[in-house]
Amino acid sequence: MKRINIKILSIGFVILLFVQCNYRTPSNVRFSKVCDIAIPKNIEVVKDEYQDMWQDYAIIYEIKLTIESQDKLTESIRKSKFYNPSIFIDKYVSEDMYMEIDGFRAVWAKTENGYMFKNENRRDSYSALVDTISRIAKFVESHD
Numbered sequence: 001m002k003r004i005n006i007k008i009l010s011i012g013f014v015i016l017l018f019v020q021c022n023y024r025t026p027s028n029v030r031f032s033k034v035c036d037i038a039i040p041k042n043i044e045v046v047k048d049e050y051q052d053m054w055q056d057y058a059i060i061y062e063i064k065l066t067i068e069s070q071d072k073l074t075e076s077i078r079k080s081k082f083y084n085p086s087i088f089i090d091k092y093v094s095e096d097m098y099m100e101i102d103g104f105r106a107v108w109a110k111t112e113n114g115y116m117f118k119n120e121n122r123r124d125s126y127s128a129l130v131d132t133i134s135r136i137a138k139f140v141e142s143h144d
Contacts, residue, residue: 024050027048027059027061027139028061030059030061030141031061031126031128031139031141034106034119034126034141035077035080035082035106035108035117035126035128035139036080036081036082037073037076037077037080037108038072038073038076039063039073039076039137040065040068040069040072040073041069042066042068042069043063043064043065043066043069044063044064045061045062045063046062046063046064046136047060047061047062048060048061048062049061055143056142056143056144057142057143058140058141058142058143059139059140059141059142060138060139060140061138061139061140062136062137062138062139063136063137063138064135064136065135065136065137066135067135070132070135073130073137074114074115074130074132077108077115077117077130080108081099081101082099082101082106082107082108082117083107083108083109084097084099084107084108084109085110087107087109087110088109088110088111089109089110089111089116090111090112093107093109093116093118097109098119098120104119105119105120106118106119106120106126111129113131113132113133113134114129114130114131114132114133115128115129115130115132116128116129116130117129123143123144124141124142124143125140125141125142125143125144126139126140126141127139127140128140
């Protein structure tokens with residue numbers, strides 16, 4: 001009888017561990033990798049939201065930057081393999097602006113208020129807006 005109780009408790013404990021695990025890669029890691037930037041440590045996370053829509057999903061990650069962290073982030077953007085210093089984006093990214101690296105088409109470009117990242121619109125879409133005036137950075141990943 002004790003053996004059965006121990007087995008049941010062990011199975012229950014293992015199930016509880018799996019339920020508590022969060023398998024999603026942290027947002028700062030996801031966006032750092034995709035956008036080829038380093039998101040600074042001393043930031044305030046305003047929003048880190050996962051929206052599940054059956055097989056589709058969206059991740060919204062919004063951060064508030066200090067002056068120091070904004071400087072680090074903008075420096076990182078300018079060092080990104082996707083940064084194109086000759087492009088200025090008013091509102092939208094056109095097809096001829098993307099840079100293709102390892103089969104991934106994306107671009108970081110300067111905007112009136114900071115920087116914008118966008119990849120070619122496919123099933124996995126990534127975008128980022130870094131507003132250097134309000135010191136807010138917003139990253140969005142969506143899977144359609």
